[in-house]
Amino acid sequence: MDPEIGRTAVGMGGVMFVVLPLLFVGIIALGIYFAVKAFKEAKRRKAAIASVVAQYGLGYLPEDRERTRYFTSTPFGIGDNRRARDVVWGEFDGRAFETFAYSYETETTDSDGNTTTTTHRFQVTWVPLPARLPTLRLTADNKLKRLGKKLGARDLDTESHEFNQRWKVWYQDERVAHAMLTPRMIERFLAPDTAGRGYVFEGNALFTYKQGVSDLADIREVVSRLHDTVDLVPKFLFEDPVPGSSTASV
């Protein structure tokens, strides 16, 4: 054996003897750090929610599985182990709303057969509509969706190029979709405060969702925005359906 190679192997062994345990301890410490951080954040969030509930005299439920079946549009109806936690409901300025932290899990398996479970979390807030409407979903547009549009995916083009660029619109009934997207509604959705969220008219509700869970610090603004949007829907759509349109069957 070449003595030079022998010395290098011993050296490498020594380094590994020191580095590996250090790495192991480091990973454990990092895991504990993140776990403590998550625990503290969850505790802080719970306290913030309790404060909002007490401040406005709202209703609260720690968890209700029934809420996971309220809607069928994205992000609902996908994944496993769906949960609706921290359900808060009540009224602001005499108008009803409800909000909850919604989550579901998906599993992915890599080429080695290792399965990874990912939890997807959203804060969902909804307000009731005066009557049922066919589903209309507005989600932020992106390059992938724009490619889908070019390949013929179902999307609605309005008279506003800016709106078409910013939002992808999925509709159940094209006539109703055009009726709902009035110039003022389009203007509303071009306002900066609507960014980063999805908006869905489904059945007799309008809901909005955002990735991650909220401590409800902005709940009044979110609810007010939803009610403003409902007010912009032409009244005739609630009184009787658009002639020639299909009936909402959500």
Add this chain to the structure above:
Amino acid sequence: MEFFLIGIGVVILVVVLWAIGAYNGLVRLRNLVQEAWHQIDTELQRRHDLIPNLVETVKGYAAHERATFEAVTQARAAASNPGMSPAEQARTENVLTQALGRLFAVAEQYPDLMASQNFMQLQNELTNTEDRVAAGRRFYNANVRELNTRVETFPISIIANMFGFTRAEYFETEDPSARQAPTVQF
């Protein structure tokens, strides 16, 4: 040689299938445009039917505003003429909208009229109908836009020219919902 002939046959088959698809797509769009236009026509008729009642109601309070009533009646008669193209219809509807604007300006000078149940109901019905027309217009124009794009886009334009598909006219009227001032709360 055999492979070459099969290849030619496959290419011809693909082209024929594409042409059938393109033709059917154009027919579907043209029918959709026509159907959307009929829908607007129905809503416009509903709008025109409301106007005589509205004029009579305002007359009950402001009989001396004859010029305004005549302008509305004439504009309504012009807009009710059948068989106009979408562009012509839009022009007459805009004249009627302006005449109605003057009628409402007159009505605002009479608080009793503004408070009358009958007037309020007619005003609501008119707003509702104008919203319906605006909704129909957006649907119609969206389909016209799609039809016109297809008619002018290569290679579908070849099929369109071959079978006489032409551009459709837009229906451009003032959107009443765009005119409304937003409510501001402090």
